[in-house]
Amino acid sequence: MQLGVLENLSFMTPEVLLTVTQGAVVALEVWGPKYKKGLVARLAATGLGATLLMVILTYFELEAKQRTRVFLFADSFVVDPFSMFFKLVAAVSAFLVAMFASKVRKIEAQGEGEFYSLLLVTTLGVFLMSGVTDLVGLVVAIETLSIPSYVLSGFYKRDRGSSEASLKYVLFGATASGSMVLGMSYLYGLAGTTSFQGISEAMASGRADVLSTSLMLGLVMIGFGFKISAAPFHMWTPDVYEGSPTAVTAYLSTASKAGGFAVLIRFFYSILARPESAANPMGPWLPVGDPSWTSLVAVIAVITMTIGNLAAYRQTNVKRLLAYSSIAHAGYILLGFVTLSGLGIMSMLFYIAVYVFMNLGAFLSVIAVTEAGGGEELSDFRGLGWRSPFLGMAMAAFLFSLTGLPPLAGFIGKFYLFAALVNQGWIWLAVIAALNSAVSLYYYVKVVKTMYLEGIPRHQGDVVPLRIGTHFSILLFICLVPTIVFGIYWQPLQRLAEWSVGVSAPVEAPKATAGK
Amino acid sequence: MPLAVAANNMPVASLEWFLLVGAFLFACGIFTILTRKNAVSVLMGVELVLNAANVNLVAFSRFVKAPATLGPAGIELPKGVDPHLVYGAPWIGGNVFAAFVIILAAAEAAVALGIILGIYRNLGDVDVDQVTGMKG
Numbered sequence: 255m256q257l258g259v260l261e262n263l264s265f266m267t268p269e270v271l272l273t274v275t276q277g278a279v280v281a282l283e284v285w286g287p288k289y290k291k292g293l294v295a296r297l298a299a300t301g302l303g304a305t306l307l308m309v310i311l312t313y314f315e316l317e318a319k320q321r322t323r324v325f326l327f328a329d330s331f332v333v334d335p336f337s338m339f340f341k342l343v344a345a346v347s348a349f350l351v352a353m354f355a356s357k358v359r360k361i362e363a364q365g366e367g368e369f370y371s372l373l374l375v376t377t378l379g380v381f382l383m384s385g386v387t388d389l390v391g392l393v394v395a396i397e398t399l400s401i402p403s404y405v406l407s408g409f410y411k412r413d414r415g416s417s418e419a420s421l422k423y424v425l426f427g428a429t430a431s432g433s434m435v436l437g438m439s440y441l442y443g444l445a446g447t448t449s450f451q452g453i454s455e456a457m458a459s460g461r462a463d464v465l466s467t468s469l470m471l472g473l474v475m476i477g478f479g480f481k482i483s484a485a486p487f488h489m490w491t492p493d494v495y496e497g498s499p500t501a502v503t504a505y506l507s508t509a510s511k512a513g514g515f516a517v518l519i520r521f522f523y524s525i526l527a528r529p530e531s532a533a534n535p536m537g538p539w540l541p542v543g544d545p546s547w548t549s550l551v552a553v554i555a556v557i558t559m560t561i562g563n564l565a566a567y568r569q570t571n572v573k574r575l576l577a578y579s580s581i582a583h584a585g586y587i588l589l590g591f592v593t594l595s596g597l598g599i600m601s602m603l604f605y606i607a608v609y610v611f612m613n614l615g616a617f618l619s620v621i622a623v624t625e626a627g628g629g630e631e632l633s634d635f636r637g638l639g640w641r642s643p644f645l646g647m648a649m650a651a652f653l654f655s656l657t658g659l660p661p662l663a664g665f666i667g668k669f670y671l672f673a674a675l676v677n678q679g680w681i682w683l684a685v686i687a688a689l690n691s692a693v694s695l696y697y698y699v700k701v702v703k704t705m706y707l708e709g710i711p712r713h714q715g716d717v718v719p720l721r722i723g724t725h726f727s728i729l730l731f732i733c734l735v736p737t738i739v740f741g742i743y744w745q746p747l748q749r750l751a752e753w754s755v756g757v758s759a760p761v762e763a764p765k766a767t768a769g770k
Numbered sequence: 771m772p773l774a775v776a777a778n779n780m781p782v783a784s785l786e787w788f789l790l791v792g793a794f795l796f797a798c799g800i801f802t803i804l805t806r807k808n809a810v811s812v813l814m815g816v817e818l819v820l821n822a823a824n825v826n827l828v829a830f831s832r833f834v835k836a837p838a839t840l841g842p843a844g845i846e847l848p849k850g851v852d853p854h855l856v857y858g859a860p861w862i863g864g865n866v867f868a869a870f871v872i873i874l875a876a877a878e879a880a881v882a883l884g885i886i887l888g889i890y891r892n893l894g895d896v897d898v899d900q901v902t903g904m905k906g
Contacts, residue, residue, distance in 0.1 A: 390867050397874045401881050408885055417888045418901050424882045425812055425898070429803055431878075432819030435871055436796055439826035439864075443789075446834045448863050493904045574904075 262326040265333045268308045268341060269381050275301025276374040283367025295356035298370035302352050302377070306345040313338045317753075329449060330388035339603055339754040340384035340516040347509040347610050348377040350729060354618050355501040357725050358625060364409060372402040373505065380513035387524065389438045389448040392517060393431075396477065399513055400427050403506060407498040419497025426490040427480065434477025440470040450524040457525055457543045464546075471526075471547060478521070481514030482584045485558040492565070495577030500624065503573060504617035507580045508610045515587060515606060519599060522547070527594055535755055536596035538678065552592045552683055559585025559690045566697045570632045572620055575697060576613070579656060582694060583609055589671050589687055593678040596755045601670035603751040608655075608663040608740055615652040615733035619645060622726040635701060637709025642720040646705050648730045653698040655737045658691050663740035670748075788829030795822035809886045809896040813879060820875045824868045831864025 263270055279298055286293065316335060323334035352373060355361050361369050379399025386392045404427060408420025442448055444466075445456035456462070462470075479487040495503045526547060527539040541548070562582030569575035587609070590602035620630055622645060628634040639646030655664035668691060675684040711717045722730075740747055795818050802815030890896050 390863075390870050393867075393874065394870060397877070401877055404881050404885060408888055411888055412892065414892050414903055417885070417892045418903050420885045421809060421889050421898070421901055424878075424885050425803075425809065425816075428813070428816040428878050428882060429819065431874075432799070432816050432823065435820060435823040436792075436826065439792075439823045439830065439867075442827060442864055442867065443830035443834055446830075446863075448867060496904050 265312075265324050265326055266331075268305045268312065268345070269378060271301065271305045271308055272374055272378045272381065275305070276371050276378070279367060279371045279374065283365075283371070291362070292356060292366075294366040294370055295352065295362075298374060299349065299352045299356065301374065302345060302349040305377075306342070306349055309338060309341045309345050313342065325387075327391075329451075330391045331382075331385045332387050333385060335754040336520070337385035337516070339607075339751065340512055341381050343512045343607055343610050344377055344380040344384070344509040347505065347512070347614060348373060350614055350618070350732065351501050351505045351509075353729055354504070354621055354726070357723070358499070358501055358621060360410060361499065361501065364411065369406070369409060372406050375402045376406065376505070377509065380509050380516070383513040384516040384520075386517070387450045387520070389442060389450075389453075392521070393435060393438065396431065396434075396481065396517065399510060400431065400481075403427075403502075403510060406502045407494055407506070409499050409502060413497075415497035416499065417497075419494045422490050422497075423494045426487075430477050430480035430487060433473050437470050437473025437476070440466070441474070444470070450521070454525045454528075454542060460543065462543075467543065468547075468550075474521070478514060478518045479554070482511055482518065482587075483558075483581050484554050484584050484588060485561050485581070488558065488561065488581045488584075491581055492574050492577045495580070496571060496574045500573060500617060500621045500630070503577070504614050504621070507576070507617065508614050511580070511584065512606050512610065515602065519591065519602065522591070523599065529596065534596070536600065536752065538595045541594060548592050548594055551588060552680070555585045555588035555592060556683070556686055557585075558582070558588065559687065563690050563694045563697075566694070569697070571630055572632055572635065572701065573617075573630050575632075575701070576616055576620070579694070579698070580613060582690065583613070583656070585690070586668065586671060586687060589680075589683060590674055592683065593674045593680060595674060595678050597670075597677055598674040599755045600748075600751045601667070601674045603754055604670050604744075604748060605667035607747060607751065608667040608736070611733050611736040611740075612652045612655040612662075612664055615648065615730060615737060616656065618726070618730060618733060619649040619652065622722040622730065623720070625726070626720045626722045628720065632701065632704055635704050637705070637711065638720065639706040640709070640711055640717055642722055644727060645720070645722055645730065648734050649705065650702045651734060651737055653701055655741070657695050657698045659695075661738075661741045663737050663744065666741055666744045785829055785833040788825060788833075792822045792825040792829070795819075795825060807897050807899050809889065809898050809901075810883075812898060813882050813886070816882075817875060817879065820871055824871055827864040827868040827871070829864075831862060831868070834864075 275298065278301070279294055282290070282294055282297060312333070313335070316333070316338065323332050325332050352370065355369065376399050379395055379402070382391070382395035382398055386395050404420055404424040407423050408417050410416035441453055444462050445453040447453070457467070476487060483491040495507065498506065523539070526542050528542060529535045529539050530537055559582045562578045562580075562585060566575050566578035566582065569578060587602050587605050590598040590605070592598070623634060623638065624630060638649070651662060655662035658664045658668040672684045672687060675687070799815045799818030799822060802818060803812050806812050806815065886896055889901065893900065
């Protein structure tokens, strides 16, 4: 039985809410009062907060009814805990970024309406990416995220760095999505259908030889690799992250990247893998067709983290340093993808959730410093620990968590990833990842050293305080709490991630599930 | 790849010919992207790549049959029944996909041209080799 359009939409309340808010933001900008300082920002933040609430409610509803998944719109979209997990992550990230951006003077001067309506559309894109089970929907969802992102990265129109970032982003992005669509056209030719399930059946039938399969998947991987900035498609990342407005960078490195991982996991684990036993999705998964793609992804993961960590060494701009760090983190998260097991996906989800808080916190600290009259260069951070004790402490916690030091959340995330690797026998990969982690300590500590050991005031009266204001302090605190708490008491997040894995299994036959 | 001959003695191109055109367009597009310095030319290369995918999609839509078990969601076809015949031939998934790709290409081009205009205003040039403010 097919659901009607309205019934379909009743499962998509978060998406509907986002769309309505976006319309309201545009309407307020166009027809609202001339003088409306901060009004648009408040409207957008309220809408995102309500969306976040709605996602949590839908999550509970799914859990209460023990419904693992609902297929919508002729099986092209699925609402399941896996997609809800990513919606949660994206909504949290977008909400925090919107709250932060509301106090950034330059964004206010450029036009808040444009900024927040684009931010809301990108969030809608991530929401759609988390649930698509069809190639057409996948392309539309990815472009819903990408196209507004290109504009957002060039949001400071008069700023050379910002325009340069957006030019590089749009040219790389358009090429990557073009190649991805070409790969998908071959997949469609193989299967005769655009649904993931049909493609999975075609893969299992062995109709395609190894060469053509790797050609198709390689082309598709260009698009996904671009989104998560995995090597060798990471070239755009440092420039775009450095040039974009910092609020946009924070968003690109968290929500946008999470969306990329959502489609990556959904696509590959729907088409090329299935759980060994349907009752235990946490166990190992079996590859469909040729299994060699895991080794290829393993190589990509190693190159990605090594390039990210080595290039971060010589950076003097904190944003650029964090950009390379985020490349390295894409490599770490890919480790869970390689293992071909439920434990691997669980550790990826766990790490993505934790990574959003610590990475967002680090970028938001940079915004706070810039807005308080500092800058983005490492030298602007000299003596920060003394000039603004809370900010210094928070930034140090975020950086240590990104390194993966206990007792912070990043350590638990890395621990799960490495455990999943060892569990599936990828010892050499775990060793390389651990070495990379150790190497990364150097450049994170370099920032902390600059904050605390350089520019130490000689006398009590010499301290020039850097006031970041209550607004930024509260938001930094919101990022700081999960970074610390999930390092000590992580079981709730782990259970949530584990429950979300249970249903990222391949799409069942439509006849068995649709409309139930 | 010989050309098949239809009933009225006109040669009919087979799927391979269309795929060759698609692959050729893709190669041209990538070559344009890699060698051109002007940002607008690079954008034209991107359009070629997207249209290569469109040629493939439309050709596959014409030549490839959908899996026999796959009707519209929730309805199982009896074994051996060709969905092309039940739901109206041809199976139009590829054509729909191509239509979406055309719309997305238009949106992308609009945004990219706007960004290139912005670059021109700030730098007075649209040469991608000159846009190197950030390095390292």
